[in-house]
Amino acid sequence: MSYFLSLFSYSFSTEQQTSLSFAVQDLYLERQTSETALQSAYQLAGASSFTTSSQNPRLSRALPVSLRTIISSSLSRATQNPHSNFKHHHTPLTMCKTALHGALHALPKCEHHLHIEGSLSPSLLFRLAALNNVPLPDSTLDPSFTSISALEERYLHFTSLNDFLHYYFIGMSVLLTAGDFESLAYEYFVRAHSDGVQHAEIFFDPQAHTHRGVPYKTVLEGLSAAQKRAEEEFGLTSKLILCFLRHMSETDADVAYQEAVSLGHFSNGTIAGIGLDSSEVGFPPEIFREVYAAAKEAGIKRTAHAGEEGDSSYIQKALDICHTERIDHGIRLVDDEVLLKRVAREKTLVTMCPLSNVRLRCVGKVADLPVRRFLDEGVRFSINSDDPAYFGGYILDNYCAVQEAFGLTLAEWKGIAEGAIEGSWCDESRKKALLSKVGEWAEKYEGVA
Numbered sequence: 001m002s003y004f005l006s007l008f009s010y011s012f013s014t015e016q017q018t019s020l021s022f023a024v025q026d027l028y029l030e031r032q033t034s035e036t037a038l039q040s041a042y043q044l045a046g047a048s049s050f051t052t053s054s055q056n057p058r059l060s061r062a063l064p065v066s067l068r069t070i071i072s073s074s075l076s077r078a079t080q081n082p083h084s085n086f087k088h089h090h091t092p093l094t095m096c097k098t099a100l101h102g103a104l105h106a107l108p109k110c111e112h113h114l115h116i117e118g119s120l121s122p123s124l125l126f127r128l129a130a131l132n133n134v135p136l137p138d139s140t141l142d143p144s145f146t147s148i149s150a151l152e153e154r155y156l157h158f159t160s161l162n163d164f165l166h167y168y169f170i171g172m173s174v175l176l177t178a179g180d181f182e183s184l185a186y187e188y189f190v191r192a193h194s195d196g197v198q199h200a201e202i203f204f205d206p207q208a209h210t211h212r213g214v215p216y217k218t219v220l221e222g223l224s225a226a227q228k229r230a231e232e233e234f235g236l237t238s239k240l241i242l243c244f245l246r247h248m249s250e251t252d253a254d255v256a257y258q259e260a261v262s263l264g265h266f267s268n269g270t271i272a273g274i275g276l277d278s279s280e281v282g283f284p285p286e287i288f289r290e291v292y293a294a295a296k297e298a299g300i301k302r303t304a305h306a307g308e309e310g311d312s313s314y315i316q317k318a319l320d321i322c323h324t325e326r327i328d329h330g331i332r333l334v335d336d337e338v339l340l341k342r343v344a345r346e347k348t349l350v351t352m353c354p355l356s357n358v359r360l361r362c363v364g365k366v367a368d369l370p371v372r373r374f375l376d377e378g379v380r381f382s383i384n385s386d387d388p389a390y391f392g393g394y395i396l397d398n399y400c401a402v403q404e405a406f407g408l409t410l411a412e413w414k415g416i417a418e419g420a421i422e423g424s425w426c427d428e429s430r431k432k433a434l435l436s437k438v439g440e441w442a443e444k445y446e447g448v449a
């Protein structure tokens with residue numbers, strides 16, 4: 001049962017939903033008062049006299065005293081907590097104008113393409129830089145680092161994947177401790193949960209951390225702690241995918257791989273599989289054939305970014321030479337009819353990231369993506385957020401953008417959700433449970449336009 005969704009089912013204004021949701025999210029981040037917060041949220045949800053209008057955008061005067069007290073104390077603690085995102089800018093909650101918005105929000109979702117380092121917001125970036133004494137680029141050389149809002153503004157104007165990656169690697173340099181990684185991942189889980197995510201498979205880039213002196217074990221300690229909390233608190237299951245940076249050598253990728261192997265992280269389930277990310281063009285998948293072959297031999301799951309900026313040959317080589325079971329992005333599949341039909345026939349999951357593709361100028365607009373073509377050809381795909389703090393939207397924003405561009409039917413969304421579950425790397429019993437949630441969702445929303 002989603003506590004956030006229960007809040008949303010009452011007649012609150014969008015502004016009130018946003019305030020409440022973030023206040024409750026902060027209470028989760030503060031941990032100790034979450035039970036009280038939820039109880040009060042339920043009470044509030046039952047209060048029929050709750051109306052609109054709040055002069056204070058954060059705290060409605062109409063809130064029951066108990067919740068108001070909890071939220072105010074959460075706010076005062078949050079403003080002192082360097083890891084809490086509340087103080088500065090929250091990405092507003094999504095609200096598309098389509099008739100299916102409520103159904104899309106409630107749809108049980110799987111996320112398969114999320115770089116955890118890409119969920120680092122400019123506000124958390126600045127706060128951690130100060131807390132950890134990490135110097136950011138000189139703002140006289142790059143004015144984007146003058147302030148949080150200047151950096152947010154810069155993120156609106158990426159010109160390419162490499163232009164984005166420049167900021168992405170600078171951003172993650174503020175992450176030093178296990179606590180930093182835990183907070184980052186936990187905040188992502190809170191947001192994902194409020195967007196209706198039930199199961200998330202998350203990329204991380206170990207080389208980008210070990211090469212600046214942050215041990216692999218520190219990263220894993222933080223991420224694993226957040227995963228555990230998300231499962232205990234929200235029932236949100238998750239997996240980690242270790243990504244190799246393709247702009248670094250195959251030897252370097254192998255070092256990262258061997259470290260995870262030596263700690264038993266693939267065999268004990270700490271990490272579910274491997275992936276390949278960073279600059280695509282000029283770094284084709286076959287460079288990494290040996291490490292992929294070793295992973296295949298060891299029964300480790302495999303995916304790779306391919307066909308994002310690179311042409312369809314990157315997809316074909318990922319499949320034929322690296323034997324990947326998924327393709328991340330994969331939008332250039334439409335340029336090779338034979339490959340497209342093969343991916344459809346083999347039910348290879350393509351993890352699409354609509355808002356990312358627009359921000360990085362892989363397409364001009366969401367409507368230019370091959371969503372309709374994939375549906376018509378039976379290509380299995382999921383909709384994902386990639387680097388939500390950089391591309392202006394979390395998973396529900398991406399669902400909404402697709403709906404606004406393509407006007408899919410409820411039955412089409414059901415099929416997408418089922419395909420996403422089937423293509424997940426969770427066990428069969430979890431898949432069964434998720435499929436039945438989708439079935440219940442379909443019954444509930446049947447008849448909605």
Ligand code: ADE
Nearest residue numbers: 115277278279305386387
């Ligand atoms: N790393 C983080 N986001 C990425 C993307 N969209 N493509 C390639 N590498 C990435």
Ligand code: ZN
Nearest residue numbers: 115277305386
């Ligand atoms: Zn990606």
